[in-house]
Amino acid sequence: MVLTDQASTGTAASPPPAARAIDLVKTYGKGDAVVRALDAINVEFERGRFTAVMGPSGSGKSTLMHCMAGLDTPTSGRTFVGSEEIGLLDDSGLTQMRRDRIGFVFQSFNLVPTLTAGENITLPADLAGAKVDQEWFHYLVEQLGISDRLSHRPTEMSGGQQQRAACARALINRPDLIFADEPTGNLDSNSSAEMLAFLRRSVTEFGQSIVMVTHDPRGAANADRVVFLADGRVEGELVSPTADSVLERMKRLGS
């Protein structure tokens, strides 16, 4: 309780973090079968930083991300994206926020199968009825190395190419924050490394805020900070992590 107050008042003066959760609780099931997936979590993700969320299976890291991104409704507690409280938004407010302020990258590449890569990338802008920033679009596909794949359907692309298209889609509207849920989970090691390098570069070069859920210590090592979860609680964090330090910490959590 004391911690909570500090978290809310302590950040009030400075510009708000990219996202934060206050006393976030999410339970599944009823009665005796109740599972506390998130058990009063308080966490902040800073602007312009690359934060990794780690934890063993069932630690609640995906649930945390879903709740903070407004994809899932928490049982109690509050979540913010910037200064916007998600719990206060109705469906169209949430839609607006997902469209303009949040980008998503998922483990399965989640492209619309009937659209080409190019159309998938511009989809959020098209949905918003906004004009696509062509310069930005070309820069992104150039950087991601998929400029020759734009007219291909997802089924005609490799996993790495699909994930890079998904990445470009997440960035096309220049969101305040990108949520990446195990983005390298389905990729081979080469593609993984490229993907992580790109995410790292987008934080460093154009100040993108990224939150990435992962269970890969080497992936987490690309982040500025790692937040560890276990049994629905925050179990500490690591700033400027290395693969070894993350692995070390994970071993302790697992035991």
Place this chain on the structure above:
Amino acid sequence: MWKVTLKGLLAHKLRLALTGLAIVLGVTFISGTLVLTDTLHNTFDTLFGHIYQKVDFVVRAETAFTSNGQGGGAQRKSIPESVITSVRNTPGVAGAEGNITGVPAQYVAKDGKAITTGGAPNLGLSYDPNPQLSSLTLAEGSPPTTSTEVAMDEGTAQKYGFHPGDRVKILLPGVPETFTISGLVRFGTANNLAGATLAAFDLPTAQVLFDQVGHYNSINILAQPGADKANVQRAIARGLPPGVEVVTGQTVANENTNSINQALSFFSTALLVFAFISLFVGAFTIFNTFSITVGQRTRELALLRIVGASRRQLFRSVLLEAGLLGLVASLVGLGLGVLGALGLEALLKGFGITLPSGPLIFQTRTVIACLVVGIGVTVIAAISPARRAVRIPPVAAISDHQGQATELSTRRLLVGGVFAVAGIALLAVGLTKPAIQLVGLGAVGIFIGIGMLAPTFARPLASVLGRPLAGILGISGRLGRENSMRSPRRTAQTSSALMVGLALVATIAVFGASLSKSATSSVDNAISADYIITAAGNGGGQGGFSNSVAPVAARLPGVTAVSTVYAGQFEFQRSVSSLAAVSADHLAQTVILRMDSGTSAPALAAGELLVDTTVANSKHLSVGSAIPVKFAQTGSSTMRIGGIYKPNALIGSFLVGDSFFLSHFNNPLPIAVLLRTSSGPTITPTVTSGLSAYPNVKIQTRSQFEQSQQAQVNQLLGLVYALLALAVVISLIGIVNTLMLSVFERTHEIGLLRAVGMRRRQIRAMIRSESVIIAVFGALIGIVVGSVLGAALSASLKNQGITDIVIPVPNLVVFLVLAALLGLGAAAWPARRAAKLDVLAAIAAD
């Protein structure tokens, strides 16, 4: 979003085609009906326009009321010949000719059989020698000038091989006579008057033959060129005796067109009802397909939500998809409607309804109606699936959360129950009123309600239905059964279209069986005669036959009583009703009238009106009531109710004596002659040979008459079944569609089964089992619902003569078996598709 919708549609062409097919067929039906009826309208318009294009005015007797019955001309009195003198002397009149028109004259073909037309009249008329006033043109030979000559229409001559100079026998209101064909005539430029036959005699002959000596039916008048027609008409009117009027030729043409159009609109309404039934069933199919595809696209739709699609955008997208589908399908259906019109015509011809032919008419209204209805039905059917699409949470894109909402089922039960109960209430009100729209609306409500309730009992029922299959087919049958049980909602929705189709079939089956049974017992309860003589040809009673049949029959040895039956229309308390007439003399020997009050024969002999209890009760009449009536030819009068009888299916609700009838109708023809013999129905050869001069009559014993009544009912039923068949076909398309979608959905699973050693044959058996279960499920519910509806319908028509309610169980069992076979057929393609899946690719598929 447009792009997403469009691309999504194009990516699933097969699904699109199958779903669209349901709408295509329904719209084809509508478009075909409209094209056909427009074509008929146009044919008749042209025809009557042609006939009266040269005639400026027509002088004829006034009529007390107009009815839409056939032979509107015969309802008018004739006018004395003397009228023509004053007409001809009227300034501005260039010419005037008296006519005898529209009297039946039926040719006998060279093989001795009466020539029948199906629906068009056998017209006898006078040949007008004045080419400026005549609607006929001579094509060959010379006009009829003596009492033994006739001019035949070219169409009949060609069809039956007659030439000028040939002798031909003609059946007339009096004794049949033989004439020499003097020439062949055309109606304007058409060699055929919408299928009607034509016999033109010279005027004096026509007057004799049709008992109009000294009279005309009408006078056609030509005005002098340049004369002010309104003035001429007024001048003619001033010289006419009371009860005679002068109208323009255009008026007569319009009247004829209108009366035909009224008959046609009944016909097109009937066809449109079936078209809408097909579309209604199609709507179920579309609803089902969209429900399934929305379910299958959960991930994709949730993904769109995640990248920023609003609910409104998704909703619009699904509706847009439906709208585009509806548009394409409607356009295809519209085009196919031309073929549909020809098909409908052929179908009706097959059931004995011949229609006149003319150029096909394709109106803008047809286009608009088809597009509106086709797109409308598709979009409305997609609303509920679209709402479901909108409710998919974005998180469904990343988790395996399928959102199988069980909590919905209570709401569903409630809404379904409300629909069903409201439907039953509407139906009950509609049947008792009776109001056919309410009946239709009620049936729709019941179908939707049952469609919504069906998922709740889909699982247990599918389990029971599948058990024998599981027993016979082993693992394939068991899996098929499991598949049909695992998604009760889908099973129920898929079968709901077939449910509607079979419910209608069962309704008709029960109704038809009851009607057929009632027809039999009603004959026994209505007539005590041994022989019933009616006009030969389709539809029995239409047209009538010679007045001389009854006197000839009366002279036959063994015949003890003869009664002639007439039918006409009169106005009873300001509404046009059918009136029957029999002779009072032999009433007891020929007709069974169970009197409720008053007397039968004495009342008829006294010129009083008899009504049945239905009319008496609804209008609060009793013996002695004085009722205002109106006859077309004799005007208003008052009649005393002389007796009230229990409903008699063959007599109808109003009965008078024949002498009264003859004094109020101008030369009516008998519709039936009833004979009583001294030895029962054993003198058929005597009667047949005695009446051999009249090949246009049908001589039947009472039991033969019963059978022919049943045959008529059955023929009508056959037509209705044929029209309902389309709805059943559409419901089968729905099953094919669902199975295809299921096969795609279960690609992975089927691959797995193949990988662990299931044979292709077994895969096929599995899909077929599922299909049969779905089909039987729908058929069973449909047959039960339909039987109840049919029984209710029959019960409500008790007063109309449906006294027995029969559930034709063997027929219904046949329908069920047929449904199972159709289910098997529907599975053919999906089963082959499933069996052909490549094992490796199927397992790799996600």
